[in-house]
Amino acid sequence: MSMAAQLVIVFGSVAALLVLMALVRRLPFSAEVKRKLVHVGTGIYAMGLPWLFPDRWPVYMIVALTLVMMVALRLPRLSGRLGDAVHSVDRRSYGDFLLAISVGLCFFFSDGVALFYVLPIAVLTLADAAAALAGTAYGTRRFKVEQGVKSVEGTVVFFVITLLVALICLMCLSDQPPLNILTLALLVAGFGALVEAQSWRGFDNLFLPLGLLVFLEVHSNSTLFELLPIAVLFVMAIIASRIIGPRFGLSTHAARVYVVAMFLILASVELQNAILPALVLVAYPWASARSPGGDDFGDLDMVAGLALFSFGWLALGNAIGWNAVQFYGLTAMGLVMGLATLALRRNLVWVPVIAAALLALRQIVTWLNPPHSLWADPLLVLACLCLALSAAASAALPDMFFRHRVLKLTVLSMILPLAYYTLAVIDQGGTPPPAGGSL
Known part of the structure; x- marks a missing residue:
């Protein structure tokens, strides 16, 4: 053509x-x-x-x-x-924008594999619409999410439609044995239903397809004995969120959203590279308790911000071809530093201790990462600058982060890693190392 x-x-x-x-x-x-x-x-x-x-x-x-x-x-x-x-x-929603963005990202990340593109888009298209219409027309058992409500009936319809879509796609577009297909389909339906039930402002149009795509890329060829522990851990995480979440000052909704976020992160990166992003989710409620902000749903915005810069680094690394996992970690580390400084604004003597601990933790993560991801190292000076920038801004201008805290701290934490990544790629030139794009 x-x-x-x-x-x-x-x-x-x-x-x-x-x-x-x-x-x-x-x-x-x-x-x-x-x-x-x-x-x-x-x-x-x-x-x-x-x-x-x-x-x-x-x-x-x-x-x-x-x-x-x-x-x-x-x-x-x-x-x-x-x-x-x-x-x-x-209601306030970004669903129209996020739907278009998800189509582009799924098309990009699927890299020509039909299953990885069609199944997430089909679930987003069919199950999401069916759940919304069923919940609106027949929903009687409702639960609160952010400024709105959803229904148990809508979530059940979503699970059933997703299960059917997943079964059809896996049978037609993969060569897995029947028991694997059934287990995968149940995991896809369970994860999808949780994302849809806990979504807000249309973010399910982003989290749902990209989460399913990442999960399929990692586990579409897993054996039954590899899939079953994932299913058990997933259920245990949901139960644990109801017990642990309130102790961190999280609402039931936010706690379940945190489970979704960690599931996505663990499906996208190696275990060691999930440590710093996980600390972001811990640091935010700590900062909110010690230094409250003015955002109505800051804990949910924190999850959205974390997901967006995680997928952003993943997309950039795949597009350019140079692995971005080190810079992803630096961004998360800077965000933790900023939140910790706000939490310690009345006792800043502990800020250097937190900074030293984050540097040590980042070094351990670096040692555990494969050589191809360390192409830009050493990054010790950049790491120190990232920590210094986040700490200095949060300590000197705490009132600036009273409103839109997540957005401002995320942008602040991205500045130096993104600038250095761009310059490092230009300086390296040539062909990226093998497996350079993935996180």
Whole structure:
């Protein structure tokens, strides 16, 4: 297929989405039903993208144009026209943006493996819509999430639809034996149902497909005896979250979200590289208890921030080809330092002790990592600068982090690692080392 023909399909696809939104807007349904109709139509089309284009760039172009269109539809002049097909629900949501981003990231990370792309997008498209509509129409047993509520009935429908989708995809797109397929499908359905039930502001459109993709990449070829302990640990983690979460000042919702976050991190990285991100989840409630912020749902924002910069480093490392795990760790370490400094703002004498402990812990993690991930080492000076920047800003300007604490500290912690990573890649040049992209 020529480049011109692919461009025609790209712009035709975006035009078709606008037509779909215009048609849905005129239907006599509720805002939630309209939004899910657009969601389903978009998702079904997205599932066929790998077979529609011979090249990869048109898919990324469609995603980019869709994001631009979604931004435009939030403008006042358009939000009351086409925009209300996706933005008229009575809650704050970034689901439209995150759906487009997830399609692009899943397409990128799946690297041409149909199972890794189709199953997550199919679950997001079909199970999510079915759960939302079932919960809205028939939900009677409700539980609170952030500023809204969800229903047990919707979660059950999500689990059932996800289980069916997973079974069909695994039977058609993998060569695993039946018992492995059943175990994998149950894990996918259980994890997916937990993510959907605990999502907020549309973040399930990001966490759900990417979490499933990462899980499938790691475990799609695992044996039954490797999958069963994962299932047991997953159930135990959910139970433990209800017991341990309140002791850290977390709501029941936030505690379950923390379980989701750690499950995603452990599925993405080696165990040693999950230590510093896990400390972020511990440091935030500590900082909130000692130095409360002004964010209504900061613990949930913390999980979102952690997930976004984790997937961000993973995407950058895969795109560039140079392993980013060391810089991922530096970002998490800087975030822990900033939160710890806020917690110790009235007793800063302990800040150097925390910094020394984080440096020692990072060194242990470095020793445990494989050689190909250490291509930019030594990074001791950069690590010290990251700690100093986070500690100095948090100690000197604590009031600056009263509102939007997670966003500000995350950006602050990303500055030096991202700048050094960029310069190091430019300086290295040539072909990346083997396995250079993964975390």
